[in-house]
Structures are given as structure tokens and as C-alpha cells.
Amino acid sequence: MSCYRPFCRMAFLAAPAVALVLLAPGSMAPARAQAAQAAHPDPAKPPQQKSLTSKAIDKVKEVAKSASDIFNRVPCLPPKGGARKMGSLPHVAGKLAAGEPVVIIAFGSSSTSGYGSTSPEFTYPNRLAAQxxxxxxxxxxxxxxxxxxxxxxxxxxxxLQTAVLDMKPDLVIWQVGTNAVLRNLDPTETIKLVEEGVARIQAAGADLVLVDPQYSPAVNERAESAGKMIKLLNGVAELRHVGIFPRFEVMRDWHEKQAIPMDNFVIADGLHMSDWGYACFAQLLGDDIIKSVGQIKLGVNVPSNVQTYRPM
Structure with a gap:
């Protein structure tokens, strides 16, 4: 995914502190006022006033910690209705169940690098890792x-070789197709390359989840091309028995069925996801991995032909 009009490299739009202010404006303001007062104590007040200084500082720390904790898991619901078969991630799930080290590669463009997030910790790969x-x-x-x-x-x-395969990953999450739509690339040629990449990743022994384009104004302007790309990616996933995260349908569900305003999960450029959007995306991926680990531990064997990823 690109940084739409023109394409550019990832840039984080604000400092982490901004996110804290947005999360708890009512609670942060009194805490800041107390902190400011604590920083300039009135020398005319008695010595016991110093204890209020400590309390004010503690309050600021408490509010900051609370705001950070909110980001651990956002109020994010999976899509309502529709097919939600769980795909199998046997390699990464088996290693997690066995307590072995796991390497996950997030491969893609700017929505993987995190353009639009207010801090590196709020990109979807970092959110997924934390979960x-x-x-x-x-x-x-x-x-x-x-x-x-x-x-x-x-x-x-x-x-692909140096950025992904040389890392010997257990799971590759490959976000692809958005820039092909925005750049008017031939979708059939794009899919040929994706098929080649999927084959190479599978040959390396890694689990794979494809991620299709996002539901956003910039992509929706090219609805016909986006629809074709999504259909072709689903075809590859079905043919090769790999997972696919239906990001377009998930995000459309947020807006059309859950009545979440578009600007809650897409930033002002009309293309890239916001902190909340990345967080919910990461949570749904993480929930699926966790469920797959649970299936492995319970001895549940998901048939290889049930690989299409659907959020919980």
C-alpha cells in the first residue's frame, strides 16, 4: 500500500504522547494541571504541601499508564454474519504450543510499515507482537x-529472498494488491507474481496469510479494479490452500454494519489506516493465531482444504 498521491516512504505522523491525550482527554487535563502546580510549588505554603507534589506526579504516571493499557486491546468486534471458517496455521501454532521460538514476517507496503500510525508501537506488526x-x-x-x-x-x-525467506520464518503475513490497484497495474500479471511468491514461501515451510486491499475512499474510487484484485487473491488462497485476511470486507463491515465512521479507522489521506484501524486488524490476526494454537493443543486437526482465513 502506498502513501497515496504521490507514493512515498513511511512516516509517523505524530508523537506517542498525542495518542495518550486523545485516549483520555478528560482525565489527562486535571493531571496536567496538578503536575504543573507541582512543578512550581508556592514557597509560602507549609512543608506538608510537598506530599501533594508527590501525589500529583503519581497521578500523572497513573493516567499515562492507564492510557497505555487501553491500547493493549481496543474495543474491536469481528464482522457480523457471513462465513467465518478458521484457517489452519499448523507450523506457527505447533511451535507456539511446543514452546519453541517463533519468527513472524510482516511483508508488504506502507500499511505494513505503518504509515498513518502515531508511533512505531502502534503499527500492526508491533501490535500483533505485543498481543x-x-x-x-x-x-x-x-x-x-x-x-x-x-x-x-x-x-x-x-x-522476497533477502527480506523474508532468509529469515526462515514460521509465518508470513503478506499484504499485497493495493498499490497494484492504485498504479493501474495489470491484475493478472500481479497475481502471477503473487502465485510465484506463495509457492516459494510454502516451499520454505512457512505458514502464510495473504492480506487484500483496504476499504477506504482511495481504493473505493477504483472499485472495479479493487474487486477484481480481491477476487484473484481469494482464488490464489483457495488454490494454494493458504490463509487470506479479507481486510476489505472486514473494514467495510466496520463502516456499513457496525456504523463506525470512516475517519475512525482511515486517516485524512483517504487511504492509510489509523491507530485504531491497525489495532483492530492486528487483534483479529492475533486472535486467529491464538485459536489455532488452542486447536493444536486440543489435538484438533484442521483439514488442509479449510485454509481460507476468516476473523473470529
Whole structure:
């Protein structure tokens, strides 16, 4: 996914502190006022007033911690209705269940690198890593961000070996297709490259989840092309028995069925996702991985022909 009109490299739009202010404006303001007062105590007041200074500082720390905790899991609902068969991620799930080290590669363009997030920690790969580490606190989990703004399958295939396969990943999450739509690339040629990449990733022994384009104004302007790309990616997933995260349908559900305003999950450029959008996206991916681990532990064997990813 690109940084739409013109394509550019990823840039974070604001400092992490901004997110804290947005999360708890009512609670942060009094805390700041107390902190400001604490920073300039009145020398005329008695010595016991120093205890209020400490309390004010503690309050600021408490509010900041509370705001940070909110970002652990956002109020994010899965799509309502429709087919939600769970795909199988046997390799990464088996290693997590066995307590072995796990390497996950997030491969893609600017929505993988995190353009639009207010801090690196709020990109979807970092959100996913945090979720899995909370779920498996003793596990050795590495999530590597291999997103490059403006790229699609032609550029990604040139770096597939060094950026992905050389890392010997257990799971690859490949976000692809958005820039092909925006750049008017031939969808059939794009899919040929994706098929080649899927075959190489599978040959390396990794699980794979494809991620299709996002539901956003910039993509919706090219609805016919986007629809064709989504259909072709689903075809590859079905043919090769790999997972696919239906990002377009998930995001459309947020807006059309859950009545979430578009600007809650898409930033002002009309293309890239916001902190909340990345967070919900990461949560749904993480929930599926966690459920797959649970199936492995229970001895549930998901048939290989039930691989199409659907959020919980």
C-alpha cells in the first residue's frame, strides 16, 4: 500500500504522547494541571504541601499508564454474519504450543510499515507482537516488519529472498494488491507474481496469510479494479490452500454494519489506516493465531482444504 498521491516512504505522523491525550482527554487535563502546580510549588505554603507534589506526579504516571493499557486491546468486534471458517496455521501454532521460538514476517507496503500510525508501537506488526507476547509470556516471539511504502508484487518479489525467506520464518503475513490497484497495474500479471511468491514461501515451510486491499475512499474510487484484485487473491488462497485476511470486507463491515465512521479507522489521506484501524486488524490476526494454537493443543486437526482465513 502506498502513501497515496504521490507514493512515498513511511512516516509517523505524530508523537506517542498525542495518542495518550486523545485516549483520555478528560482525565489527562486535571493531571496536567496538578503536575504543573507541582512543578512550581508556592514557597509560602507549609512543608506538608510537598506530599501533594508527590501525589500529583503519581497521578500523572497513573493516567499515562492507564492510557497505555487501553491500547493493549481496543474495543474491536469481528464482522457480523457471513462465513467465518478458521484457517489452519499448523507450523506457527505447533511451535507456539511446543514452546519453541517463533519468527513472524510482516511483508508488504506502507500499511505494513505503518504509515498513518502515531508511533512505531502502534503499527500492526508491533501490535500483533505485543498481543502474542501477552498471551504467551514465556515464548520467544519475533515479529519482523518488512513493509516498504509504494511497493506491490513486482518490487516485493525482488526482495522476497533477502527480506523474508532468509529469515526462515514460521509465518508470513503478506499484504499485497493495493498499490497494484492504485498504479493501474495489470491484475493478472500481479497475481502471477503473487502465485510465484506463495509457492516459494510454502516451499520454505512457512505458514502464510495473504492480506487484500483496504476499504477506504482511495481504493473505493477504483472499485472495479479493487474487486477484481480481491477476487484473484481469494482464488490464489483457495488454490494454494493458504490463509487470506479479507481486510476489505472486514473494514467495510466496520463502516456499513457496525456504523463506525470512516475517519475512525482511515486517516485524512483517504487511504492509510489509523491507530485504531491497525489495532483492530492486528487483534483479529492475533486472535486467529491464538485459536489455532488452542486447536493444536486440543489435538484438533484442521483439514488442509479449510485454509481460507476468516476473523473470529
Amino acid at each position: 502474542l507476547r501477552r498471551q504467551y509470556p514465556t515464548a520467544d516471539i519475533t515479529v519482523v516488519n518488512r513493509g516498504q511504502g509504494g511497493e506491490d508484487a513486482p518490487e516485493m518479489m525482488k526482495r
